[in-house]
Amino acid sequence: MKILVCVKQVPDMESRFRPDAAGVWYAETDLAFRVNEYDEYAIEQAVLLKEQLGGEPEITLLSVGPDRVVEAVKKGLAMGADRAVHVRDEAAHFKDPFQIASIIAAYAKGEGFDLIFTGMQSLDRGSSQVGVAVAEALGYSCVTTVVAFEYADGTVTVKRELEGGVKGTVRMKTPALITCQLGLNQPRYPTLPNIMKAKKKEVNVIPVEQLLQQEARLVLVKFSAPAKKGGGVILEGEVADQVDRLIGILKDKTAVLR
């Protein structure tokens, strides 16, 4: 069995975001990058399946982006993936979700993957399009927002999460693509020996020009902070002082402190 996991590297969401020079996306200076949270569930599910099948499946990770994304795939390799593909694209940020999907599909086409795992969305752009679009391009069955996964004899049974915590159970045959939702499993922390082992695993670099055949369908116009509408009180400063001020406000504005 061959498994592909798509991994996006995204900035830490606790960062301060500033517009880039063109004012259409964030400037990368001062940002720390990490694996997209949803993709950690995707990697973990692939590794769990490999373990279930006695180590037989081969897990390939794929990330499209500049050289920094190699850090992200290294983490996945340390979690238990076998090899990685880095589609090198210094301008990955100028690709829309559809182009990213066609790049991934162009790579996957000849490879005969039985299963592809992606995140249900990325934390930065978060369009929830890439996984589904890859499946459509490859003609794979696809189910999104998966919170439970089972595999037996070429059949995949998953639960997808709906509003209000309701779930829907869906069955399909491989080849299939699954987009992973938070809580699907408990992503493992790479151990030190596995981090060392990961250093020796293969990372195959492919220039994006070899895979990209599609024009963008979306143009970015502007990137900015949302207009503040809340107008709530912000308490900064010393903790003791913040405590007193908050208690004062609660006494004034609510009936809960009596």
Add this chain to the structure above:
Amino acid sequence: MKALLIGECRDGKLLEYSYELFGFASQQGAESAMVLIGTEAALPSYGGTVYLADAGKYGEYDPDLHKRLVQAAVEREKPDYVVFLHTSYGWDLAPRVAALLKAPQVSEVVALAEGGFERPCCSQKMRQVVKPVGTPVVLTLQGGAFPALVPGGTPQRQALEAEGEGRTEFLGYEAAVRKGVDLTRAEIIVSAGRGVGKRENLPVIAELAKVLGGEVGASRPVVDSGWMEAGAQVGVTGQTVSPKLYVACGISGAIQHLAGMKKSGFIVAINKDKDAPIGEVADVLVVADVMQFVPALTAKLAK
């Protein structure tokens, strides 16, 4: 300008939020028609054209068939926009329709903007404006961004059919797990988020809830990592609460969490990040480390 609106049915009923699609069409000043894969009983209160495909035949979740049904309606209506809600149904189906139509898709639209559509990014901390190139444009709308509008009237029904078979088999729904306290009745809720750091820190949150006489809630990661029971989760996939006081400790304020608590009477957020989106709904944002501030607050209140 014409918008083809894709309504949603579950268990044979129209989902109320489908009326937000009419709200969008009216804001755009667009003519509209709706596609519904459902039953007669689910028809909306709307005097325009509704393309009704039988959910008995096409299922409520069969994306391979549903995308072709939408495509068939697109061929008849030739709309400028094909509009979904950004829900488990919409974000699953919209990219498939976009692929079939070779159309651009803008996801989770919150507003119309000069030069395109405004949508959130960077976990709701920032906004971007995106311009689609080509027609029709596939859109998914963020829940609540466009106020629901009930146009009223009786729909003109059009039959909708598609050929072929889907590759996925839908086996049924499963109700949500509801264990523990019923937070919907609580007057005060103190919720723990990932910013609390680790499971061992949770008693600090529980103690604040205790001195306030409230219950303890949680954001999703706290439940997903097994620190608290699923019943404690507040948000779209958990409980929707409206206590008199909601205290969010180390919670960033993702839209899915806000959906479950923004109707609270008074909201206090404790967060070390002054720009955290929770600030948009908080009446008071305390910029501090939860583990320093919360124990100090509890101690003072206990006096």
